[in-house]
Amino acid sequence: MIKNLVGGFIMVIFVIGGAIAADALKPGDKRFFGNAAPAATAAAPGENAGPAGAENAGAQEKSSKKDAHGGNPANTGSTAYYKFSRQFIVPVVSDSNVQSLVILDLNLEIDPNLGESLYAMDPKLRDVIMTELIALSNEGRFARRMTDPSNYAEIRMRLLTAVQTVQAKGVRDVLILDLARQDQ
Known part of the structure; x- marks a missing residue:
């Protein structure tokens, strides 16, 4: 009888643990994948695109310079x-x-x-x-x-x-x- 209870208890623990792990690791969970919205990905060069944004800090400073027409090149055609x-x-x-x-x-x-x-x-x-x-x-x-x-x-x-x-x-x-x- 105790064997059946222990086996059932262990199975319940594994199911709950698996559900918690799956919920924690699903894509888009900001706790594990950075602060950026997981569904939006910037395509413009120099854009701050989530976790790699710190690496792109220098690129952002460069993109704040004016282009030949006096506009910001990052804002023209950024998608x-x-x-x-x-x-x-x-x-x-x-x-x-x-x-x-x-x-x-x-x-x-x-x-x-x-x-x-x-x-x-x-x-x-x-x-x-x-x-x-x-x-x-x-x-x-x-x-x-x-x-x-x-x-x-x-x-x-x-x-x-x-x-x-x-x-x-x-x-x-x-x-x-x-x-x-x-x-x-």
């Missing part, structure tokens, strides 16, 4: 990217049956100062994107040739319009990094 924490999975339904699944990995091209606010709005952004992806699926956009350039451009444009209903300023483009369809 950041917002990476969603997980992929979008869209069912393709025909005759009330799921025919295939479309998997999309999306990023948003944004103004560099928008990263933190988008991170806070992630659930709302995912919701409007999924709603638009379901609408596109119901229209047959994923049943046809997904790689057709006009279809691809239509998907990107519709997703950008959907995102801009939530965040009107600062989102420049929707980037489709991966697009795959898995037929059933």
Whole structure:
């Protein structure tokens, strides 16, 4: 009897310990991955990009110098990217049956100062994107040739319009990094 209790107790301890470790080490946890928003990555040279920001301190000082036109070169054309924490999975339904699944990995091209606010709005952004992806699926956009350039451009444009209903300023483009369809 004691053997069963000890075995069960040890199993409970391992499950709780595993859950705590998984929660502590998940990407985006500021306690372990620095203070920068995990989903926003600056692309402009000289930008302070999270934990490597201390190493870029000298580069930031250089970027504060004026360019030939009197402007700050770091502010002209600087771009950041917002990476969603997980992929979008869209069912393709025909005759009330799921025919295939479309998997999309999306990023948003944004103004560099928008990263933190988008991170806070992630659930709302995912919701409007999924709603638009379901609408596109119901229209047959994923049943046809997904790689057709006009279809691809239509998907990107519709997703950008959907995102801009939530965040009107600062989102420049929707980037489709991966697009795959898995037929059933």
